[in-house]
Amino acid sequence: xxxIELKNIGxxxxxxxxxxxxxxxIKDGEFAVxxxxxxxxxxxxxxxxxxxxxxxxxxxxxxxxxxxxxxxGKRGIAMVFQNYAIYPNMTVKGNIEFGLKxxxxxxxxxxxxxxxxxxxxxxxxxxxxxxxxxxxxxRQRVALARAMVKKPKVFLMDExxxxxxxxxxxxxxxxxxxxHKKLKTTFVYVTHDQTEAMSMADTxxxxxxxxxxxxxxxxxxxxxxxxxxxxxxxGTPPMNILKMSNGCYLGYRPEKVVLTAExxxxxxVYKKKVQIITREMLGSETLYKVRYEGEKEEANxxxxxxxxDTFGEDEHVWLNVALENLYFFDKGEMRIRExxxxxxxxxxxxxxxxx
Amino acid sequence: MLGLTKKQRRNIKRTSLNxxxxxxxxxxxxxxxxxxxxxxITSFKPYLETLQFPxxxxxxxxxxxxxxxxxxELEVLRYIKNTLIVTGSVIVLQFLVxxxxxxxFAKWEYKGKGMMWAIVxxxxxxxxxxxxxxxxxxxxxxxxxxxxxxxxLPTIASAxxxxxxRQNFKQISDEVVEAARLDNASEWKILxxxxxxxxxxxxxxxxxxxFIGHWNAYFWPLVMTRNEELKPITLAIDxxxxxxxxxxxxxxxxxxxxxxxxxxxxxLLASKKIIQAMAxxxxx
Numbered sequence: 001x002x003x004i005e006l007k008n009i010g011x012x013x014x015x016x017x018x019x020x021x022x023x024x025x026i027k028d029g030e031f032a033v034x035x036x037x038x039x040x041x042x043x044x045x046x047x048x049x050x051x052x053x054x055x056x057x058x059x060x061x062x063x064x065x066x067x068x069x070x071x072x073g074k075r076g077i078a079m080v081f082q083n084y085a086i087y088p089n090m091t092v093k094g095n096i097e098f099g100l101k102x103x104x105x106x107x108x109x110x111x112x113x114x115x116x117x118x119x120x121x122x123x124x125x126x127x128x129x130x131x132x133x134x135x136x137x138x139r140q141r142v143a144l145a146r147a148m149v150k151k152p153k154v155f156l157m158d159e160x161x162x163x164x165x166x167x168x169x170x171x172x173x174x175x176x177x178x179x180h181k182k183l184k185t186t187f188v189y190v191t192h193d194q195t196e197a198m199s200m201a202d203t204x205x206x207x208x209x210x211x212x213x214x215x216x217x218x219x220x221x222x223x224x225x226x227x228x229x230x231x232x233x234x235g236t237p238p239m240n241i242l243k244m245s246n247g248c249y250l251g252y253r254p255e256k257v258v259l260t261a262e263x264x265x266x267x268x269v270y271k272k273k274v275q276i277i278t279r280e281m282l283g284s285e286t287l288y289k290v291r292y293e294g295e296k297e298e299a300n301x302x303x304x305x306x307x308x309d310t311f312g313e314d315e316h317v318w319l320n321v322a323l324e325n326l327y328f329f330d331k332g333e334m335r336i337r338e339x340x341x342x343x344x345x346x347x348x349x350x351x352x353x354x355x
Numbered sequence: 356m357l358g359l360t361k362k363q364r365r366n367i368k369r370t371s372l373n374x375x376x377x378x379x380x381x382x383x384x385x386x387x388x389x390x391x392x393x394x395x396i397t398s399f400k401p402y403l404e405t406l407q408f409p410x411x412x413x414x415x416x417x418x419x420x421x422x423x424x425x426x427x428e429l430e431v432l433r434y435i436k437n438t439l440i441v442t443g444s445v446i447v448l449q450f451l452v453x454x455x456x457x458x459x460f461a462k463w464e465y466k467g468k469g470m471m472w473a474i475v476x477x478x479x480x481x482x483x484x485x486x487x488x489x490x491x492x493x494x495x496x497x498x499x500x501x502x503x504x505x506x507x508l509p510t511i512a513s514a515x516x517x518x519x520x521r522q523n524f525k526q527i528s529d530e531v532v533e534a535a536r537l538d539n540a541s542e543w544k545i546l547x548x549x550x551x552x553x554x555x556x557x558x559x560x561x562x563x564x565x566f567i568g569h570w571n572a573y574f575w576p577l578v579m580t581r582n583e584e585l586k587p588i589t590l591a592i593d594x595x596x597x598x599x600x601x602x603x604x605x606x607x608x609x610x611x612x613x614x615x616x617x618x619x620x621x622x623l624l625a626s627k628k629i630i631q632a633m634a635x636x637x638x639x
Binding site for chain 1: 528530531533534535536537538539540541544548549552553555
């Protein structure tokens, strides 16, 4: 029903180019999350799809139909904004009804739809209230209800949870996942928060400086990143990256490291003697900051995440990483995979032994 | 002050400050209200009593002769009709012109917007005394000097109203407008159903200012009207000065009471909205 296709999309604001030659397909019924640091173009892209900040070049298809020049209200989409953007002068019911009225839905039908949607988001008893009599979470529900009632082909959401407190955010997050399961429509969700992206998405679209770095499921994007940017953006703390003597880069995730007191306790391709600089006990896990033995004080430090809380500050221990947990990147910071580029991969493994 | 605790001393200080504050407020009120009071009582005094020295603070004999002169001899209702037609038309037309203009300046992007805004601001600063000659000749060319139009047309686009409304519209988040566009609302509908209700206080204030401005207009109708039939109430009241020999304060003040009464009533009704408009910050 709601497949979104962007072809060769470009967007400029005056002299600044934000998006250039961007191609993207979001499959029907998918929960797609656009994630990236602020200013990476993710909101711009969402606004292009919505039509409220139309592209300067390229084509946009929704459900196989070109909508590049169609007005926002005629694209069969609904959007939930960061600041809710509900109409403060209208009641909750008025807010939900406004779009229906504009689409000339008959009154009886409107009443039925409003009752239905208000029930499903738990706003039934608030229908007569004005927005300023509602809490932040309730306003968010009004914004959701207003979007849902139109039964759109595509839901667009621009950081809808960022104004809620942490507890409510987690609750709304799972409600949104449920909502997506129930509605089975395409969701495009923008966030800067990688945890939110990982927990909600079917597909993560990671952007940087207007370019899509990788589009993949959360598992793939975590386990098999395309480049250093992706590897470091997803996961907390980010992947440790260091330059090797051949100019390529080596990476390993903090949570894949095994710390041992003795050198030969475990089998590992990558072994380093390190000194623990700080230790953060987080309950279920412990975070260590370590420095390689023999390096100067100002040298890079690396993070290690361990489920066991065995070591203390200033201890000297062994850092072990197995080969399957090592990632190699070329001089252009792009990933070297064993399957695609066995030669370079082998060279990197060889180089590792000399490190 | 000896023997008092710190708290007691602080209380005394606070009370005396409060009393001072009230005296000051009262003084300001008297300064503003006394002329009105003087106008009203003078309008009820017989002619000779208005000249009496020392003046009386309350009429010794009440008379309605001033009001009789204004209504019967001056036929003030005729002029009030002119003023009402002019003021009413201006307000309606301003409503239709200034609100959409302010919306376009606040929320649309188009070529030449900065230039146009500069022109609006420029008209804000150019006094009518500079342009009345050319406008008068223009209207003479058009042959409309024998109608009320010269009093209506030049003020339809009001820089002040556009400025005030634009500032208010700008405070309304773009997202609300975008949400309405996504709700398939036309720009016209967004303006009247979303923007104007949110800017209600400012709309009322600009209408009120416009009403006061046109109700009290003196200079513009003075130069634009030659025909007695077309004159507004302000010019009629002015004529009281020369209606009889000398200044008949009873008649003049009765005329003034009639002139300011509608404005005062309107202001009292809308003062809350005016304060809101000036202090509007929007809902977060």
